[in-house]
Amino acid sequence: xxxxxxxxxxxxxxxxxxxxxxxxxxxxxxxxxxxxxxxxxxxxxxxxxxxxxxxxxxxxxxxxxxxxxxxxxxxxxxxxxxxxxxxxxxxxxxxxxxxxxxxxxxxxxxxxxxxxxxxxxxxxxxxxxxxxxxxxxxxxxxxxxxxxxxxxxxxxxxxxxxxxxxxxxxxxxxxxxxxxxxxxxxxxxxxxxxxxxxxxxxxxxxxxxxxxxxxxxxxxxxxxxxxxxxxxxxxxxxxxxxxxxxxxxxxxxxx
Amino acid sequence: xxxxxxxxxxxxxxxxxxxxxxxxxxxxxxxxxxxxxxxxxxxxxxxxxxxxxxxxxxxxxxxxxxxxxxxxxxxxxxxxxxxxxxxxxxxxxxxxxxxxxxxxxxxxxxxxxxxxxxxxxxxxxxxxxxxxxxxxxxxxxxxxxxxxxxxxxxxxxxxxxxxxxxxxxxxxxxxxxxxxxxxxxxxxxxxxxxxxxxxxxxxxxxxxxxxxxxxxxxxxxxxxxx
Numbered sequence: 001x002x003x004x005x006x007x008x009x010x011x012x013x014x015x016x017x018x019x020x021x022x023x024x025x026x027x028x029x030x031x032x033x034x035x036x037x038x039x040x041x042x043x044x045x046x047x048x049x050x051x052x053x054x055x056x057x058x059x060x061x062x063x064x065x066x067x068x069x070x071x072x073x074x075x076x077x078x079x080x081x082x083x084x085x086x087x088x089x090x091x092x093x094x095x096x097x098x099x100x101x102x103x104x105x106x107x108x109x110x111x112x113x114x115x116x117x118x119x120x121x122x123x124x125x126x127x128x129x130x131x132x133x134x135x136x137x138x139x140x141x142x143x144x145x146x147x148x149x150x151x152x153x154x155x156x157x158x159x160x161x162x163x164x165x166x167x168x169x170x171x172x173x174x175x176x177x178x179x180x181x182x183x184x185x186x187x188x189x190x191x192x193x194x195x196x197x198x199x200x201x202x203x204x205x206x207x208x209x210x211x212x213x214x215x216x217x218x219x220x221x222x223x224x225x226x227x228x229x230x231x232x233x234x235x236x237x238x239x240x241x242x243x244x245x246x247x248x249x250x251x252x253x254x255x
Numbered sequence: 256x257x258x259x260x261x262x263x264x265x266x267x268x269x270x271x272x273x274x275x276x277x278x279x280x281x282x283x284x285x286x287x288x289x290x291x292x293x294x295x296x297x298x299x300x301x302x303x304x305x306x307x308x309x310x311x312x313x314x315x316x317x318x319x320x321x322x323x324x325x326x327x328x329x330x331x332x333x334x335x336x337x338x339x340x341x342x343x344x345x346x347x348x349x350x351x352x353x354x355x356x357x358x359x360x361x362x363x364x365x366x367x368x369x370x371x372x373x374x375x376x377x378x379x380x381x382x383x384x385x386x387x388x389x390x391x392x393x394x395x396x397x398x399x400x401x402x403x404x405x406x407x408x409x410x411x412x413x414x415x416x417x418x419x420x421x422x423x424x425x426x427x428x429x430x431x432x433x434x435x436x437x438x439x440x441x442x443x444x445x446x447x448x449x450x451x452x453x454x455x456x457x458x459x460x461x462x463x464x465x466x467x468x469x470x471x472x473x474x475x476x477x478x479x480x481x
Contacts, residue, residue, distance in 0.1 A: 149350050150350055153346050153350040154352075155339065156313055156315060156344045156345075156346065157339070157340075157362065157366065157409070157410070157413065158336050158337075158340040158366055158413065159336075159366050160336060163366055167352075243314065243317070243331075243335045245314070246315070
């Protein structure tokens, strides 16, 4: 794809601008900011990746991974406001999940240990883990409110905080894994995944592209499950104090 | 435990809550003694701290000021899990867990890694006026009154030393209400203590040795003549 062709793609943004002006949606400013940010961010990461791929040092891969996990944790932490040390809890979760998934892939010889493969795949795993973390946090916040009485009744019957929050944690873990399980059922029928489409456009044999896509989707399933479980285990204790009293989601007024 | 010694003692207990509407203090320096083997009826308008008092006794919450002792030992020195099995709070709303009545009756013992036989569960149901056939019923198919009775039967499986009942007969017919009142009188005869929130003065007179009135955070006690 030439630079001229890349510049031509701005035409799609112009269509949106025109619609926004025509219907007075007042989206023009956001569209311009979004377009400029996307262009700068992607071109920058393009050069960074080019530099890393050519230097081929493991510590650059580690640094990129750390940056990815930090940004992802920061983003997901916004859903967990009120939970103490939420950034660290999410960081640890994504770190374990990404590390485990990548090591499994390398150990089983599913991918090659080179930056061109490790960085994009890590990015997808970290991104998926971030989305799942947000989903689990959202669900836990809702359930902590909805299941308040169930939890109090369980505690009054002599349940420990772990026993009393079992249903809440299970529900949150389920909600974190449902999207990936649903997409496993519809992939190829409803949508063609972005990575597979990208590989095919870049000239890769569709069968080869499908094999990579399956690897990603199956590893996403494992990483989503692991992320949900770890998030559930790391977050539920913060809803209780040492005396097994339910304090709920902090930062909210308690009755 | 000798009858002359207090089973539970509250000393200047205060509890407040912050809410968007402001600060409320349902309990203000409440002091009282709960003797063993007694039934105490707790009365007062809605929102005057009756349920708050139960949450403090069950240690689901702690007081802001003052102290509560059970068998002479401050509640904070008890293992909260063991305390809640001994001084047990039966919530007003009948919260049942999935799926069947048997699952619910077995729940408190399951938490302790134990289980209950079918005969024991049937006996529990009988105490609240339900037949053995209810054991396999789904909780979804129970009426409000049946749920409330299963809710109480589940608590009885713990055989708590002190039962804190929050309007246990609110959705029951007169016949079932009489049954529960009779059951609680027997429970007291066996050496247990019952605190019972009610809005009905007649019920308080029928069941209680003492009536406590909670109003504007303050407690007034009335001895019943028998």
